[in-house]
Amino acid sequence: MIKKLLLTKFNVFILLLFIFSGEMSAQCAITSTTSASSLTCDTSPLNACDGVLYIGDGVTVMTLTINTGFNLTCLGAINFVIRNKAKIEFGNGANDRLTLAAGSSITVESGGDISGGNQCTASDRIYIGTDLVSTCSGGASADFTFTQLVTQGGYSPISVSSDKSSVCGSGNFTLTATSDPAIGATYEWFNTANGGSAIHTGSFYNTGVLSSTQNFYVQAKYASYTTIRKLITATVIPNLPASVSISASATSICAGTPITFTALPINGGAAPTYQWYNGLIAINGATSVTYTANTLANNDAIKVIMTSNATPCLTSSPATSNGVTVTVSSIPTIPLLSSTVIPLDCTSIAGTFTITNYNASYTYAVSPSTGVTISGNTVTGPAGSYTLTATLGTCISASSSSVTISNPITTTWNGTSWSNGIPIGDSNIVFTGSYPPAIDPAVDLSGCSCQIIGSRTVTIKSGRTLTVVNGINVPVGASLIFENKASLVQTNNDGLNSGSIIYKRLTTPIKKFDYTYWSSPVSPQTLYNVSPSTLSDKFFSFDSAVEDWKQESSSTVMSKGKGYIIRAPENNDPTPPPPGLLEATFIGAPNNGTVSITTVINDKSYLIGNPYPSALDANKFLIDNSSVLDGTLYFWTHNTSIQLASGIANGSAGSGVYAYTSDDYATYNLTGGAATSATTLGLDPVVPTGKIAAGQAFFATTKPTIPANSSIIFNNTMRVSGGVSGINNAQFFRTAKSSKTTDAIEKHRVWLNLTNSEGAFKQMLVGYVTDATNDYDDAFDGESFDGNQFVDFYSVNDDKNLTIQGRALPFDKNDEVLLGYSSTIAGTFSISIDQVDGILVSEDVFIEDKMTNSFKNLKEGAYSFSTGAGAFNDRFVLRFTEKTLGTDNVGEFDNSVLISKDKNELKIKSELESIKRITVFDLLGRKIFDKEVVNSNEFRTSNITLNKQLVIVKVLLNNGNVISKKVIY
Numbered sequence: 001m002i003k004k005l006l007l008t009k010f011n012v013f014i015l016l017l018f019i020f021s022g023e024m025s026a027q028c029a030i031t032s033t034t035s036a037s038s039l040t041c042d043t044s045p046l047n048a049c050d051g052v053l054y055i056g057d058g059v060t061v062m063t064l065t066i067n068t069g070f071n072l073t074c075l076g077a078i079n080f081v082i083r084n085k086a087k088i089e090f091g092n093g094a095n096d097r098l099t100l101a102a103g104s105s106i107t108v109e110s111g112g113d114i115s116g117g118n119q120c121t122a123s124d125r126i127y128i129g130t131d132l133v134s135t136c137s138g139g140a141s142a143d144f145t146f147t148q149l150v151t152q153g154g155y156s157p158i159s160v161s162s163d164k165s166s167v168c169g170s171g172n173f174t175l176t177a178t179s180d181p182a183i184g185a186t187y188e189w190f191n192t193a194n195g196g197s198a199i200h201t202g203s204f205y206n207t208g209v210l211s212s213t214q215n216f217y218v219q220a221k222y223a224s225y226t227t228i229r230k231l232i233t234a235t236v237i238p239n240l241p242a243s244v245s246i247s248a249s250a251t252s253i254c255a256g257t258p259i260t261f262t263a264l265p266i267n268g269g270a271a272p273t274y275q276w277y278n279g280l281i282a283i284n285g286a287t288s289v290t291y292t293a294n295t296l297a298n299n300d301a302i303k304v305i306m307t308s309n310a311t312p313c314l315t316s317s318p319a320t321s322n323g324v325t326v327t328v329s330s331i332p333t334i335p336l337l338s339s340t341v342i343p344l345d346c347t348s349i350a351g352t353f354t355i356t357n358y359n360a361s362y363t364y365a366v367s368p369s370t371g372v373t374i375s376g377n378t379v380t381g382p383a384g385s386y387t388l389t390a391t392l393g394t395c396i397s398a399s400s401s402s403v404t405i406s407n408p409i410t411t412t413w414n415g416t417s418w419s420n421g422i423p424i425g426d427s428n429i430v431f432t433g434s435y436p437p438a439i440d441p442a443v444d445l446s447g448c449s450c451q452i453i454g455s456r457t458v459t460i461k462s463g464r465t466l467t468v469v470n471g472i473n474v475p476v477g478a479s480l481i482f483e484n485k486a487s488l489v490q491t492n493n494d495g496l497n498s499g500s501i502i503y504k505r506l507t508t509p510i511k512k513f514d515y516t517y518w519s520s521p522v523s524p525q526t527l528y529n530v531s532p533s534t535l536s537d538k539f540f541s542f543d544s545a546v547e548d549w550k551q552e553s554s555s556t557v558m559s560k561g562k563g564y565i566i567r568a569p570e571n572n573d574p575t576p577p578p579p580g581l582l583e584a585t586f587i588g589a590p591n592n593g594t595v596s597i598t599t600v601i602n603d604k605s606y607l608i609g610n611p612y613p614s615a616l617d618a619n620k621f622l623i624d625n626s627s628v629l630d631g632t633l634y635f636w637t638h639n640t641s642i643q644l645a646s647g648i649a650n651g652s653a654g655s656g657v658y659a660y661t662s663d664d665y666a667t668y669n670l671t672g673g674a675a676t677s678a679t680t681l682g683l684d685p686v687v688p689t690g691k692i693a694a695g696q697a698f699f700a701t702t703k704p705t706i707p708a709n710s711s712i713i714f715n716n717t718m719r720v721s722g723g724v725s726g727i728n729n730a731q732f733f734r735t736a737k738s739s740k741t742t743d744a745i746e747k748h749r750v751w752l753n754l755t756n757s758e759g760a761f762k763q764m765l766v767g768y769v770t771d772a773t774n775d776y777d778d779a780f781d782g783e784s785f786d787g788n789q790f791v792d793f794y795s796v797n798d799d800k801n802l803t804i805q806g807r808a809l810p811f812d813k814n815d816e817v818l819l820g821y822s823s824t825i826a827g828t829f830s831i832s833i834d835q836v837d838g839i840l841v842s843e844d845v846f847i848e849d850k851m852t853n854s855f856k857n858l859k860e861g862a863y864s865f866s867t868g869a870g871a872f873n874d875r876f877v878l879r880f881t882e883k884t885l886g887t888d889n890v891g892e893f894d895n896s897v898l899i900s901k902d903k904n905e906l907k908i909k910s911e912l913e914s915i916k917r918i919t920v921f922d923l924l925g926r927k928i929f930d931k932e933v934v935n936s937n938e939f940r941t942s943n944i945t946l947n948k949q950l951v952i953v954k955v956l957l958n959n960g961n962v963i964s965k966k967v968i969y
Contacts, residue, residue, distance in 0.1 A: 027052035028075075033062045036070035036098075049075050051194065051228055056086025058109070066124075067091035070098045073129075077103030077228050082154075084111030090124035090136065091117060102129030102225035105156040106149065114146040128157065129225065158220045158227045166235040168313035170211040173234040177203050179220035179227065190217040193229060210236050240267040242308035242317040252327040252361075252393025258294035259326060261302050265289075265319075269310030276304045298328040332362050332390040335400040337379075344407050345426035346448035346469035347492065350380045351405035355388065362390040367399070383407045408448050423447040429468070431458050444721070449495075452478040460486040465614070465721040467491070472590065474499030484583070487614040487694065493593040493716050503586040503613045505695040510582055515540075515565045517636050517697035519609020520558035522588030528554035530584045533569035540565045542607035542699075544600070561595040561714055563607035563697025565636075584695065586613075597712035600628060603704045609697030611714050616692040618668055620718045622779065627703075628710045632782025632804060634665040634699040635688055637676045665699070671767040671780045671806035672749055675834070687751075691720060703778065745770040748811050748838030750845055752858075752878070754793035754821055756829045762793035763834060765804045766817050766878060772806030780806025791829075792822045796873050811839055813880040819847075820873035831876070832862035840880075841921045842952035842964045848877040855882050897963045899953050906953070906967070908939045913957040915939055921952045944969070 028049035030039070039046055046053070053075065056062050066088060072078070080100055082088055090096045100106075106126070108114065114134075116124045122139030124146070125132060131143075133155055138145035149155060158179040167173070177187045189200040191214070207216065213236045217229035242265070249260040265272050276286035279301050283291065291302070301323040308317040338354040350371065355364065358377035366372045366388050372381035379386065385404045390397040408428055411420035415433020422443060423429045429447040435458045445460075446467035452458055455477035460466050465487040472488075474480045476499070482488055484506035490497075503521050510516060515538075518530055527539045536554045541564050543550040549565075558564060569582060595611045610616040622631050666688050667674045673688035692698065700712070749767035754760075772780040776797055782804035784794045794801040796818040807815065823829070831847055845858045849865060856863035896911035908918060914937050920929035928951065929944050935958075944951075946969035955963045 027054060029054040029057065030064055031057045031060065031062065033064075035065040035067050037068045039070070041072050041074040046072065046075065049078055051077070052079050052081065054081050054083055055088065056083035056112070058083040059085065061085045063087045063089050065089050065091055066096045066098055067093060069095050073099060073101040076101050077225060079105050079107055079228050081107045081109065082112035082114065083109050086111075087113040087115055089115045089117050092119060094123050096123065097125040097127065099127040100129075102131075102222065103157060103220070103227035104128050105158075105228055106133070106154040108150050108154045112150070114150050116146060120146070128155075156227075156230065158218065158230045160218050160230050160232040162232060162234065166237050167210075168237050169239040170209050170236060172209050173207045175205045175207065175216060175218070175232055175234070177205075177218045177220070177230070184222050185220040186222075188219050188221055190219070190229060191215070193217055193231070207234055210234055212236050237313050239313045239315045240310050241315045242267045242306065242310060242319045244268065244304060244306040244319050244321045246302070246304055246321045246324055248302070248324045248326070250394055251324060252329055252395075253296075254331070254393060254395040255328050256294060257394045258292055259296065260290055260292045261304070261324065263289045263304045263306060263321065265306050265308070267308055267310045267314065268306055269308045269314075271309055273307045274304050276302065278302055296326045296328065299325055301325045327393060329392040329395050331395045332359065332392040332397045333357060334397045335364060335388040335390050337388065337400050337403045339403075341403055341405055344383060344405065346408065350382050352378055352380045353386075353403050353405065354378055359390070362392050365389050365391065365396075381405060411447070431456055435459065436461065449473070450480075452480060454478065457481065459483065460488070462486055465489060467721060468495070470495040471497045471592070472499070472501070473497075474501060482613060485693075487721055488590055488612075489614045489719050489721050490590070490592045490612075491716055491719075495592055497589045497592055500588050501590050501613065503590070503694065505584045505586065505693075507582045507584070510568045512568050512570070514568045515636070516568070516582070517607070517609070518558075518564050518566055518584065518695055519562065519611060519697040520560070520586055520588075520591075521611065521613035521694045522586045522590055523560060524557045525586050525588050526554070527552055527556050527558060527564060527566060529587070530558075530564075531566045531569055531582060533571055534567050535570055538567035542605070544604040544606045547605055560591050561597050561608055561611040561712070563609040563699075565607075565697070586695065593716060595714040598709075600702055600706070600710050600712055602702050602706045602710075605699055605701050606712065607697055607699055608712060610692045610694055612716075612719050613694050614719045614721065615694065616714070617718050617720050618688070618690045618692050619670060621692070621714070622670060624715070624718065625700075625712055626779060628706050628712055629778075630701045630703055630783075631777070631779035632667055632669040632701070633688070633692075634667055635696070636699075637666055667782045667803045669780055669782045669804050669806075670745075671769050671772065671782075671804050672747065672765055674751065674765045674782075674803050675763045676761070701783075746809060746838070748809075748840045750836045750840050750878075751834040752793070752819075753832050753834045754791055754829055755832070756791075756825070756827060758825075758827075760791045760823075760825060760829070762791045762821075764793050764795060764802070764819075766795055767804070767806055768809050768811040768838070768840075769806045770809060772808055774808050776800060777806055780804070790824050794820055795878070796820045801873075811843075813843060815880065817878040818874065819876035819878055820871070821867075821876075822871035823867060824869050826868045828864055828866050830862040830864045831858070833858045839952065839964070839966075842919075842954045843880050844882070844962070846879040846882055848879055849875065850877065851875050855879075857882065897955055897957075899955065899963075899965045899967060901967050901969065904944075904969075905940055905942045906944055908953070908955060910937045910955070910957060913937075913959050913961070915955060916958045917956040919954045919956075920944060921954065922946075922949060 028045050030045060055064055078100065116136030120136040122135040122137050122142070124136035125140065126134045132140060133142065134144045134146055134149045135142040136146045144155065158177060160175060160177045163174040179185045186201065187203045188198040189205045190196050191199055214234050216232055216234060219229045220227045244263055244265045247262050247264060253259060263274055274287055274289060276283045276291040303323040304321045306319050308314060308319070335355050336357045338356050341353045342351050344351045355377045364374050366374060366379060366386050368384065372379065372386070383405050385402045387399045387402050389399055408426050409420050410428040410430055411418045411423045412430040413433055413435050416437065420427060423445050425446065427447045429445060429450045431452045432454060434456045440461055442464065444465045444467065448468065449470045449472065450466065450468050451473040452475060457479040459481040460483065462483040462485045467489040470492050472480065479502060481502045482504065484504050488501065501522060507516055537551060539552045539554050539556065540549045541552050541562065552564065590613045591611045597606065597608055600606065618633060622629065666676050668688035668690060675687040747767050747769050749765060751763055751765050754762045769780055781797065781802050784792055784801045784803045794803055795805040797805055801820060805817065833845060836845070847856050847858055847863045898909045900907050908915065914935050918931045918939060919927060922928055931941070949969050951967055951969060953965055953967050
């Protein structure tokens, strides 16, 4: 037998470098004590090893007992690695042996071991292919004993060497590979540890010129197997270019002031030498790393030449430094400071003043300097008096005259007038008299802070807003009252409030058995004080963990951001009309800053509420909590009267003498809001506007998967002012009728109502919205909360029943939306349009009934149908074309119809088809012009009187095609 390659210490290092430098895409590992008899090759964990099998994890003590013939040839050529604290121990059996595939190698890390157990004989064997690499005793003509194999770090069938250990800068290497056996071996060279194509074949490989260190890998290929690849590194040592720079203790000085120059060598070696120069003249005796002079003249230039003794690969020695030119100056001019000083504002902690004779050559210093910065000719600092000095080099001027930065102004209301004008910006607001006067000025107030002095009463009237950056201060005996729809907005999350406010919230009419969803804008506030006449057992919160109502004591203090439901006062008349009004009064410190609902659970419903005494922007709230919450909010409302349970024909939503016939949740997300009643029913439509009123609670649902330790967050960036007439803070559920606001994103929407003649009602919304897709988007799609006891109406997408569905832009009139409904009532129902906006103002809206195979243009009226009780998710389709167009090319007609406006004249010309009808709509959906044009290809009119308004012109051609375009008047 040919004796195997013995591993010298150098060979061991190279072998280990190979083993741990290679990157494997996958490896096997046996990490706990086990026996070979319990393991099967090509079965986990002995499968998909990709060239490496680890024994142990390098940390834990473990033993792999070879108590049988342990044949791992199914793994192919591998690197068998025995890691630190791992041991291979052979049993006492005659055939206890380890067999690896030909071409494999063995690595024994420091701390790894191979043992014959309680006996050490030639029966304990390790084979690689048919080659007996090692026995415990070394007998049976084995290459090594176990001890030798451990000592030399293992065994590899292939080795590689280089003609040089390294090169400087760049150079080539000749690499030589040998293997055992050498006969029959073909050598292939690679530049990757695994995979890739061979870059050379042969036992020698010339790398060519390399400019950086590079790894190469070689494998020996035999007729029946291929060894694992062996790593060799061709080391290119970068040249060490010597260089030197100098620093100076000063470059501008007063005459006679000493300067110290310091050499900063790079690659100078252990003992570089120096010679300093002034210009081109060597300075006698200046040969150390520093040079100090006190006789320099203006514009003297100092440099140093360094000679390096660095090794290896040194270049560019001796090296010459940069030159430092010294300016020798006289005493600078005393700074002159501006008389105009910018004081502090609400958020700034500093004001500013300027240096009027600023000289860029000078360096300026300010006293006192705490918190002060100087940038160019501008000095910024906190309130106080300051002086400046100017420095040129080391020459310092005398001190300037002083200037003062003042705090923000204060405007005080004395009961009749403001001392410094109506507060509309950066001023502190102080009330020493009651406010407002007899004739209400009807203005919003804004400032840095708000303080009441003495026992005065300040009232912020309905629809008005008090905005402060920081905090408010209401002393004992004083009153700060916010009437219904008034707002207190604070912008600084860290603003501190002292004392209590009185915040009033007036519901719209409620009936005796109505529940209103509340949250508190102040702290502390008890549930009892919201509605003192409510029965003590009619206060509830919502336990999200079990998703059920939890009865609360009326003495419970309302938590910030948490929602509660409270039944109407007991003295409200149960049989409308008229229902009663409830004015809730909240007394406490106004909530401000970040409010968190912590440790929320995934896939749960949470009853939360606006924690502030101002409206909350629902869009901002949803966007900021998009990693935790589904994108839809649910607002509770009742839309039908309470009546005797015995008189409810279609069932009851409750028990006892009285019950509701129907109730529901209004919904809102980034697509828009869906109402709980139609305007035509004579009830408030209750379409959420996206502004959540103070005191309003609502439901939100967490996502199925949320980050660990998630919270629902409220903060001041979500707060909004009351707006015009307090409209932003006006919508409270139950609520007064709301006005629509214009969103910044593009939306084209249609609201559909499902109704019957007995008062059943459910609304859903489909909208084509910026950033929405036609898949489920939790920001734009809202699932039905199914709060209505009798009917539900929704669109269907991704197996979800959606009260609101956002669809992708641009709007495609060939889009189809599947609609579904459920009902506990059999009978006749109608589907109708409640409202449309955007481009859908001018588009037809069809309902397709798949059961009756009929179409209905809902723009022409409601669609009535009969149904039994149950859920029906595939009966209706919302469409915007009545049928699929035939062979007509719609794009051709779009391009052949020219719609334009010249001054006040609307011009329409059709190249291919005659015009049948022309209709013009404004963006609110109102028809402002309608004209029949028979057998004419052109039309003009000046009878449309509009001013700076976008309209939609709808042209119906004789072939039935409809062309719609936007025109600006």
